[in-house]
Structure formats: structure tokens, C-alpha cells
Amino acid sequence: MKLDRRILDILVCPVTKGKLIQIGAELWSKQAGLAYPINNGIPVMLESETRRLSEDEIETLKKH
DSSP: OOOOHHHHHHOOOTTTOOOEEEETTEEEETTTTEEEEEETTEEOOOGGGOEEOOHHHHHHHHTO
8 A cells, every 4th residue: 555645755764864765565764774564554653663674675775
């Protein structure tokens, strides 16, 4: 499910306060190297719920 563009413009990474990019069912933070899940259309912006991005995923982000 794609989040509304207005929501993506408002949300920032809680760790770095940087921009987030939606990839599938997650919001990725390039600066922090973290992925925040989106559960039932609701972004879960808790650092404790994140996962670390792999090197390949970080390379993907460099293209955005």
C-alpha cells in the first residue's frame, strides 16, 4: 500500500530527522540505514521496531 504523498512529506526519521523513502511496506532512512515498517497502512516510527538495511538495500537508496 502506497502512503499518501502528503504523509511522506511530513514524516521524518526519528533518529536523524531526515527524509524517508517508501520501498514496499517499509519507510527507509538513508542517513540512519534503518527500515521502519508500515503495518496496515500505518507507519511504525519506533526505533525499537526497525531493522538495519543491508548493503544492497543501501546501494538501492543511492539511486533515489
